[in-house]
Amino acid sequence: MTEQTDSGADLAGDTLVRVFSALSNPQRMRILASLVGGSVHVSQLAREIGLSRPLVHMHLQRLEAAGLVTGRLEISQDGKALRFYDVTPFAIHVTPKLVVEAARTLGDTAPTTTEREETS
Numbered sequence: 001m002t003e004q005t006d007s008g009a010d011l012a013g014d015t016l017v018r019v020f021s022a023l024s025n026p027q028r029m030r031i032l033a034s035l036v037g038g039s040v041h042v043s044q045l046a047r048e049i050g051l052s053r054p055l056v057h058m059h060l061q062r063l064e065a066a067g068l069v070t071g072r073l074e075i076s077q078d079g080k081a082l083r084f085y086d087v088t089p090f091a092i093h094v095t096p097k098l099v100v101e102a103a104r105t106l107g108d109t110a111p112t113t114t115e116r117e118e119t120s
Contacts, residue, residue, distance in 0.1 A: 013106035015067070019092065022066035027051060028059045032087060035069060041082040060085055 022028055027049065034040060034048050046056040063069040064085075071085045092098075 013102035013104065016092075016098075016102040017106070018066040019068065019090075022062050022068055025059065025062075027055075028063055031056065031059055032063060032068060035085055035087045039084045039086045041074075041084045043082075045085070057083075 023032075030049055031045060034045060040048070042053055042057055042060065045060075046053045049056060051059075060069060060071065064071055068088055068090060069085050070088050071083050074082050074084055076082055
């Protein structure tokens with residue numbers, strides 16, 4: 001995700017849904033808050049947050065898919081591969097106008113109430 005304007009008006013509906021979904025989990029919010037301080041590798045982040053590495057990795061994948069964090073692989077001096085993550089700069093000002101504009105661009109991911117009633 002690139003840095004958004006204050007209005008966030010250039011966000012497509014599906015992107016906005018991914019961002020809101022990623023931020024709706026308290027553990028992901030804690031992870032994001034930890035990353036604001038600077039680049040951290042998964043093992044260190046797991047210790048800081050108090051979660052298992054696989055669970056932290058799963059949450060990081062959701063945050064990365066939403067464009068809120070980026071990951072990179074680094075090799076330590078002892079030859080271990082370490083995955084570091086950083087926060088991607090973003091700003092989203094949620095307004096009714098943003099929701100209306102984003103809703104216009106939503107993909108068809110779920111049937112509407114009318115469609116569900118027609119198939120019953």
